[in-house]
Amino acid sequence: MCRAVEQFARRELGEPPQPTDHAEFRRRWLLAGRQGLVGSVVPERYGGSGLDAVAATAVLEALGHGTPDTGFAFSVAAHLFAAVMPIVEFGTEEQKQRWLPALCSGERIAAHGITEPEAGSDTLALRTRAVRQGDHYVLDGAKAFTTNAPVADVFVVQAVTTPGGGFFGLTAFCVEADTPGLTVGPPYDKVGLRGSPTADVRLDGCVVPADHVIGAEGAGAGVFAGSMKWERTCLFAAYLGAMRRVVESTVEHVREREQFGAPIGTFQAVSHRVVDMVLALESARLLLDKAARGLAGGSEDEVAPALAKLAVSEAAVRIGLDAVQLRGALGVLTGGDAETLLRDALPSRIFSGTNEIQKNNIARALGLGGSRRTPRRRAAATPGRATDPRPPHRPTHRPTHRPTD
Template sequence: MNFDFDTETAEMRDMVVRFARRDLGDGTAAHDPEDFRRRWQLAGKQGITGASVPAAYGGSGLDAVTTAALMEALGYGCPDQGFAFSVAAHLFAAVMPITEFGTEEQKQRWLPSLASGEAIAAHAITEPEAGSDALSLRTRAERKGDAYVLNGSKCFTTNSPVADVFVLQAATSPGGGFFGLTTFVVAAGTPGLTVGPRYDKVGLRGSPMADVYLTDCVVPAADVLGEEGSGAGIFSSSMKWERTCLFATYLGAMQRVLDSTVEHAREREQFGRPIGGFQAVSHRIVDMTVRLESARLMLYKAACGLDAGSDDEIAPALAKLAVSEAAVQLGLDAVQLRGALGILGGEAETFLRDALPSRIFSGTNEIQKNNVARALGLGGRRSRKLRQR
């Protein structure tokens, strides 16, 4: 086990940090779709929006560990965690499914522009009545000749206000369980697909998000991703990428906030000495460090599993749990250690707001615990995967 990045990866991380600090902004300005796309295209030129896409389709061709390292650098250098989140959601929830399950025609059609930053992708699965219960989608896709007709609605769809293409899940066999869902690749502007107003959220404000509506939306059968009935499997595969590599952006943001908190504790004086000299402060900072380093190890272990082709469901779930819980607690600690300054607009309170959603998206932390418990054989027959670990 080597816990150090090679020279090439370390140089890439430094490059991404410098780029993000220089060109991506802090996310405090009001959302401007044109500026968002401008920054997106800059990230594309740096190879970020297509990091894990094979070079044959215009991507950087990075493995999961190196991709996670790049995403961590993005989170560290870009104070706009919402923008970093949007880039990661585009890549892992939408682009990687096309990469792994698309036909050659679909890959040639979509991946070059998605990898280069010319196009933006959104993944639409969550519905008002189907959040954690993803197999109970009400959006229907009815086969009619050489096309499907989609009707329904999606909510909380990241990037939908600016997306050029949607990777969308619908039920082709209602009540069919795991094999009842089908994935479609739908171009923005397709008749019958509309996007609602942009949400105003407590955190991740730099990430545009809205509802998506489908009304007699006709999608050619050639735009089915994978095969009919394979939607749940495609979704599960994308979640392994998302629960691992997307959360690496939070590792970077946590490190950035921890660094500034240490600096604050060194410089802020009370009772004639720096507050970092008080045990209550220093021990809290040590606890922040322990949580961050522990979460980082778990995330890179999950990334190693992705590269090895492991079908382990436990490591990505634990990584998501560890990073999100550590992020929220680190945000709370950073606010507390700044005192009254912590509740004013600034890095600590912004990060705390951005951290709060991390316990909900990509499957709530309660669902992750259910997944791990099931894999451990709790409440049912012991998992064969567990016995082989």
């Protein structure tokens, strides 16, 4: 299957279209749907391919290796892991039958609305509100940096149903794109991932039926956490493919480019840099494979996906920089595979939780992320009395009888 995906990507997915060319994006999307890419991990009974996380990462790496349009691969992964998998894992049977077949075939596209102008990494600070009114909810708010928003048919939207409720205050909704009050802003003009259409979304009095709630009211944070495990693990496989493609072209370049009468690949400074690129790629692949195997096996480990996200994103930036450097002036010309990888890699350290947030999560799992303990104040010394840092013993209950005389 991976070979077929690579051949399809080379044949059909060349340079990314303009961000406003939605017709061309949809043409590509339908073709990807026929290849089984946009529903790869969805069970077969709902129109998907039924792949597990390990197989899904292999397929996405093949997609990233076959096309220079990493933005399109990113859009496929965002659709699948951030929007479709919440329906698979938390949706009712009726919801699955209603939405999944068309989302797997490529007829429809999904987007995930979580980030807001005032709430990025702090997902519990969302301002979008959902108020229950009988058999429906009314949603008001704004979402930012929403991948696939300009072309989406279905939005998975996180909103606050219990203000101040913290983890249990969020609820996830499926909102159809043609819902009155839902509007999508113009596509962003981004430095990287240009083949992935992205925009803001506004919700002004959107009436959403109560049976469009994913999971249950108050379960939104759990739904989001589940989608992030898929996204932080599987989405980044597309970058493995892009890195592998650039490493291969870099090796070819340093073999052919001659200076001082010899191929530059024979110079130790060059060859060692290429070795470092290979080391970064292969190390990142091992961590991502470990995370994928854990996810496929039902592991609840949150450290492995965070480590994989860190390793892949940092490796992608480093390999992009090295590839540009080894090409010299050719590396800074627009349209080259080295500078394209670098531009596409820059956002990877930000989305799906910034790399700083990943380090916080890992530190917390290691028992290092708690709040500092305030040092206990020692009692002042009294002449003739030894000081004891322990508080004096006090009874933990009141006596139930009077002392006898």
